[in-house]
Amino acid sequence: MRKKINIVLSVLFIAFIFAIFAGTMVKYGKNYAYGFFKSYKEEITPDASLYEEIRARINKLESNAGQRLIFRNDMREMNAYFQSLIGKDMLNIGSNYTVQLKYGGYYDLFTGAYDTEKTDELVNFAKKLKEEKGIPTVFVYCHCGLYEEEELHEIYRDFDNNNECADVLLKAFEDGGVICIDSREAYQKASLSIDQAVMRTDIHWTHRMALETAAETVRKMNSALGFSFDEDKLKYGNFNVETHEKLLYGEIAQRLGEAFMEEDDISIMTPKYDTHIVYEAENEGTVRREGTFEEAIVERRKIENDSEGAYEGKKNTQAYYVYGDYLAKTHTVNEDAAPVKILVFKDSYGTPVASFLSLTMRDVYAVDLRSSDMSMNEWVETVQPDAVLFAYSQQMLRNFDYVIAD
Amino acid sequence: MVFSSNVFLFFFLPIVLIVYFAVSRNRTASNIVLTLFSLLFYAWGETKFVLVMLVSIFFNYLFALGIEKYGERKKLRKGLLIGSLVMNVGLLGVFKYLSFFITNLNAAFSLNLPDPKLMLPIGISFFTFQAISYVADVYRGRGEAQKGFLGVCLYISFFPQLIAGPIVRYETVAGEIKGRRETADDFTEGVRRFLVGLSKKAILANSLALIVDNIFSLPAGEMSVFLSWYAAFAYLIQVYYDFSGYSDMAIGLGRMFGFHFLENFNYPFISRSVTEFWRRWHISLASWFRDYVFFPLGGSRVKSKIRVLFNMFVVWTLTGFWHGAEWTYVLWGVSFFVLVALEKMTGLSKWMEKHKIGHAYAMIVITVVTVLIRSSSVSYAFEFYKIMFFVCDAPLWNTNSALFLKEFGLFFFASVVCSLPLGRLFEKRFKIPDGAMQLIRGAALLVVSFIAITYVVSGSYNPFIYFNF
Structure with missing residues (x-):
């Protein structure tokens, strides 16, 4: 039984992360590419070192992953609803109370x-x-x-x-x-x-x-x-x-x-x-x-x-x-x-x-x-x-x- | 990069799975893939320090090869082992402890030595200990040296355990670097374990962190005795969920790729003595110190009790110092030395382990000691203790107490319940068939891990305590 349940869990989890990955790339791929290849430059000075440039690109990818994800808003709302459901009045979403x-x-x-x-x-x-x-x-x-x-x-x-x-x-x-x-x-x-x-x-x-x-x-x-x-x-x-x-x-x-x-x-x-x-x-x-x-x-x-x-x-x-x-x-x-x-x-x-x-x-x-x-x-x-x-x-x-x- | 992040869950993990399983029939290619992704994983957070880690790995690779090559020449082998130890401990010393020593020397002798204020490479304590384990295990004949650099590189930099452990012994995975088999059973069991860890981290550890971080930053005037105990105990459980959650995720990920790491925690909160607690807590670190420090010092098989105490003192002081270059950590380690030594010398641990009161004793004592590593300084810790033990005017209860109990009480309660093996007791008591129990556990894990993912996607508070260690 445990093996069967593991298979179900694995299929659902893997399908979920792949669906989010693929869906996000289809919907926001251009934004990710723009951030990585172009707009990262806004974060650095023209004489920035290679290291600073790499960091700026990573930061852009990181911030895009935080903001641009399919179903992000739905999942955020679900999270708030869950918190409310368990009796919390002070809802913690992001860094806010x-x-x-x-x-x-x-x-x-x-x-x-x-x-x-x-x-x-x-x-x-x-x-x-x-x-x-x-x-x-x-x-x-x-x-x-x-x-x-x-x-x-x-x-x-x-x-x-x-x-x-x-x-x-x-x-x-x-x-x-x-x-x-x-x-x-x-x-x-x-x-x-x-x-x-x-x-x-x-x-x-x-x-x-x-x-x-x-x-x-x-x-x-x-x-x-x-x-x-x-x-x-x-x-x-x-x-x-x-x-x-x-x-x-x-x-x-x-x-x-x-x-x-x-x-x-x-x-x-x-x-x-x-x-x-x-x-x-x-x-x-x-x-x-x-x-x-x-x-x-x-x-x-x-x-x-x-x-x-x-x-x-x-x-x-x-x-x-x-x-x-x-x-x-x-x-x-x-x-x-x-x-x-x-x-x-x-x-x-x-x-x-x-x-x-x-x-x-x-x-x-x-x-x-x-x-x-x-x-x-x-x-x-x-x-x-x-x-x-x-x-x-x-x-x-x-x-x-x-x-x-x- | 942390496991409980959008980048890891929805980008890094899918990509590494696709690429790895596309080439998994070719062991060299799959090891190259894992190594490259591990370096990327590390570079994501610490681009500068990838080189430091690679240099360290390279020299350890050479030391181990040398030790194996000169198998007959004992002195040379020992010299190479010492050389590797000096390099590894030196690396750790420079990056982690140099500032601590300079600051204290300046303060003690009114010197003005410049502090280079080097940044601490993430996970340096973990990968350094793995590197020492590699060379030492080759020296002791508990594993063959890797002939190629790739094998060592993968062993030390493998991303699941790279930045927060568990500390994987070389002897544990030596055979799996080249000879592992990825199976569907291992993969699905790995996914399950990963989800357990993710849920522990994203739901419980992070919620407890909200209690702890907020209460520890309250001005003294807004504190109460209740809050101080609540925060202190919440911190102990937070560390448990943070680290055991991370260990679960690491063990699960390792298993998905065919590696079998040893367990790192075994229900530490059912312990009835401090000694028992440390047999169940951060097992990979405790056993590392036992095997690579305590035993080489002579362990407990020495003639005098004083010498045993000395050996224990060294191990516990180093354990404290390993966790952080601050006096709070040293004092934390020394406190555990005192407690464990007292328990051993007086036979208290054996008595406590037979009596239920041992639970209360162990939890209270460990909670009190753990306040040290959450405090910004020793003096802060003692101010906190004053509140805990009624040595100041703080009220027993105030409005903030009500707030934190109301808003986080459920998480706190759930955290306590989940840290105990109640599921097994429940199963035995009510004689629930295994199949039904598996179904209940599976359904619960499905719901809970989805909630955990909503926490991750929401960008909720997500500190990782063991990063700094």
Whole structure:
């Protein structure tokens, strides 16, 4: 009997791994080949050694195997379902501990302590900028997920350090003399509910929350730095709101699956007042658009269901990028706004903030260092801004490899 | 590359199986295939160090050939054996222990010796011990030296046991390098064993790692006495599942290709003494030290008890040091020496093995000692002990205790149950027919291994403890 059972097990196992291997090669073979022969070069410098080149190719294959595998999403969803079935409320998929908040949305717990050494580099950069060039720096802290501690079931509160770490990193900036905007305060001032502030299916915040943070940034820059930006332009009441129901299938939903949640609604906000903006974006090529805020900045293709980010051809995973992707550099010119030049170093949270700021500032340069070959210093030398903004979430600052001052 | 990864399961393994069985009728060709894939397997994680390993293999190949060639000249043979030992231990010393010695010399004598901070080649402790086993077994006449470099290269670098053991003695597989037969029975039994190991690793070891790593990184203020014991015991079981899972996968893979490795674990958690535990735990390492260190030192057949104690002390200190170049590992090894010596000298182990209380004694003592190797330093370990033994203000229970029990309690419980031979007891007690039991086991393995694969594909937390050893 044991031999027969072994044969069945072996046939099923071997057939399974061969089917995944063959299916993956048929579906994603081109991606694997592209990574191995071409795009591995993005990971290395032109003068890289043979060893570095081999490592980069191996890393590409490894990351492709992690991401591009047939039935990967189904198996991930099955795993989440299994965990839920055995009574786990804290679901471990990848490196995340995901729990459901009381209002129904899902949230990735933040564990561990925040390492302020990482913040020090940015603080020192800000100090140097002020001393040597007289350029002020502002830190816009983009909080992720947990705007109300009570939303978290009590059992997880000691384990989650999101707010504690946020306090630590903000204190590090404040102690270094950097003016800080805490999006948690913007949330309180705007009297939002957590459902209005964060996505249910994703780690990102809503466009509404980004708008309120941009408005708070403008208020603080006016009061603390003496700028005279038009604060009314970022009042929520001055925007038309267009809601697209059940559109976004964000990162958390992709991890856990349909059994756990429905898609998020996406709201696009466009000013009720007249605008004229020139938008230029650089990544692999240059894009130039001119017109109203909506024509120049809002990327409608991001809310199409079959856009390039669609999840298995059905649902949209990219809708929160309506106000811009993580391009290396975008530059907006708004002649009707205050004649000030701002350089924003940002991550995906900061992208819509920078877009909304363009309504009140003449020149807004928004840079994502993950896609840029230039350092912060080089960007300052190139742009010569009147003020520098860091618009970062905690995750970005924890993953400090991307944020390079020199 | 680790076995519980997408790359291994869905790319490396299918390809190596196709290529190997396409040429398996030709032994030289199939050995070349296995060797090349083994080098690729190693290079995947440690591209730079493939050369180091090849150089080591090459010199061991020459030493063994020399020992066999000069069979009549005892002094020359011994000289070659010592030469090989110096080279192997030297290699291990440079890569694994140099930084440790320099750091400690600098601290002790206020020196400023530069620390080269060499990276540790993965699995160096395992392949070095296999290399020593090769030369020593040829020297003792327990296996013939391989005439071609390929045979030695395959023996030492064979990917199933290359980076985390079990330490395969040359005498165990000497005949199979050239004379093995791949059979359907071996292949299917190998697949079964591989699936058992994969399930142990992906479901149990990795879930226990979540308990352990999170609790050990909690600030002292968030700890409780319950958490400290929970994490300490979870760590001991995690190491068991991590390593025995890896050993199962290695034994299974070896069998798929016609090799028969010896068992590495034998239900260590049913032990009633520390001495018994070490007869059942990491058998390949314990027996390696017994045969290649303890016996050559004279073992227990020496005139004085002091000398026996000295021999045991050397073995246990080296066992600790083999696991890691840190004082925590040395102290861990010395602690086991003290416990085993006490048990032997007082007859405690024999008494404990006859009484059920021996279980509790062995588990508690071993759990406490194992905290040492999970701690980042000796002082951290003692801070942890303070919490375990109520020597500080930590509460007995707190919110985090509830969280970790609720979220991981089931895995913890399942881990404990699966580490015991309860299936056999169940079978005997209820007199279940063998066929039915096989069916139940087979169906359970099918479900469990599929769940394990979903964990692997999900990219779940997947640390491999024995990589650093």
